[in-house]
Amino acid sequence: MRLKFWGVRGSIPSPNNPENDRWRLKRIFEAARGRGLDSAEELDDFLSSLPRHLLASVGANTSCVELCSGRDRLILDAGSGLRNLGLTLVRRRPFTESEFYLAIDGHVDLSAYQTSLLEGGDLRLNILLSHTHWDHIQGFPFFAPALVPGNEIAFYGRNADQLARALELQQSSPAMFPLSLAAMGAKLSFHSLPPEGRAFGSLYVRALPVPHPGGCLAYRISSAGKSLAYVTDYEFADSDSPEAAEFVNFISGVDVLISDTQYTYMEIVSRAGWGHSTSFSALDLAMRAGVKSFFLFHHDPQHSDAELLDNLDKSRAYYQMMDDQGQMKIDLAVEGLSLDF
Numbered sequence: 001m002r003l004k005f006w007g008v009r010g011s012i013p014s015p016n017n018p019e020n021d022r023w024r025l026k027r028i029f030e031a032a033r034g035r036g037l038d039s040a041e042e043l044d045d046f047l048s049s050l051p052r053h054l055l056a057s058v059g060a061n062t063s064c065v066e067l068c069s070g071r072d073r074l075i076l077d078a079g080s081g082l083r084n085l086g087l088t089l090v091r092r093r094p095f096t097e098s099e100f101y102l103a104i105d106g107h108v109d110l111s112a113y114q115t116s117l118l119e120g121g122d123l124r125l126n127i128l129l130s131h132t133h134w135d136h137i138q139g140f141p142f143f144a145p146a147l148v149p150g151n152e153i154a155f156y157g158r159n160a161d162q163l164a165r166a167l168e169l170q171q172s173s174p175a176m177f178p179l180s181l182a183a184m185g186a187k188l189s190f191h192s193l194p195p196e197g198r199a200f201g202s203l204y205v206r207a208l209p210v211p212h213p214g215g216c217l218a219y220r221i222s223s224a225g226k227s228l229a230y231v232t233d234y235e236f237a238d239s240d241s242p243e244a245a246e247f248v249n250f251i252s253g254v255d256v257l258i259s260d261t262q263y264t265y266m267e268i269v270s271r272a273g274w275g276h277s278t279s280f281s282a283l284d285l286a287m288r289a290g291v292k293s294f295f296l297f298h299h300d301p302q303h304s305d306a307e308l309l310d311n312l313d314k315s316r317a318y319y320q321m322m323d324d325q326g327q328m329k330i331d332l333a334v335e336g337l338s339l340d341f
């Protein structure tokens with residue numbers, strides 16, 4: 001399987017800020033001190049030697065993860081990261097000069113031309129929604145494949161009617177967004193995931209409800225002996241409850257766990273009941289489940305890159321303290337990062 005992170009934030013897209021840039025630049029200059037770097041080649045080698053987090057930010061977009069196995073693809077959530085994923089799935093031919101003049105003379109409807117510039121009306125895409133809080137669906141109005149007639153996009157989640165209502169609602173009026181869901185071009189369908197799960201080609205998906213205001217589904221996806229769990233937006237008030245035990249069983253032994261870790265252990269004191277986990281509480285469950293690789297995900301929009309990396313260090317230290325023989329890998333979900341497993 002191959003996973004790629006297209007959006008890793010929670011709650012709202014959170015573009016980079018000047019303090020973040022300054023923090024990164026300062027560390028790059030520190031690393032460059034005394035290195036000479038007089039030639040372009042030396043500079044290229046130096047840049048290649050830097051850790052990833054100094055070359056790009058952790059990411060601004062909200063939840064969206066792509067999972068592929070061979071030719072089979074699943075999209076997990078439709079946060080703002082979905083927009084960039086969509087641009088890789090359509091082909092766009094250039095706007096010709098004659099079309100440009102026809103458009104500006106008012107002879108043709110420009111919006112119709114914009115749609116006709118998108119090619120590839122043979123896509124069959126499946127989007128699994130954890131739930132329909134805005135940060136998990138807000139990318140869909142900007143999803144280019146949805147504009148192309150001939151494409152088919154199927155949504156899966158807890159309840160088909162509720163999914164359809166939420167998606168329609170965010171495009172329900174030109175006062176909110178100019179294009180309605182029905183006018184997007186692609187054929188859309190909404191489905192409740194059956195309790196026993198279902199196969200999408202070689203990918204088998206099962207779901208488990210997890211505690212979150214309004215509800216949320218955790219997904220476990222398996223293919224060819226490998227497995228991944230995607231668990232965004234959850235909070236167990238009591239980690240010894242039967243529900244938590246059922247959750248531990250659900251994620252048992254997965255190769256990769258992508259987990260909500262929105263708050264630090266300091267913040268959760270004032271945010272208990274908001275429906276999110278800390279990395280420590282999530283790691284406790286992951287350890288019980290024998291997870292092999294853990295990604296901190298659904299980063300709080302208030303957290304800078306420096307704070308997220310600090311939380312990663314503290315999370316690794318906490319795990320070491322709890323299990324000094326442990327082999328679990330712990331990393332930050334970073335926008336643009338892909339992983340084969």
Ligand SMILES: [Zn+2]
Nearest residue numbers: 010011135233
């Ligand atoms: Zn969320």
Ligand SMILES: [Zn+2]
Nearest residue numbers: 131133212233
């Ligand atoms: Zn939520």
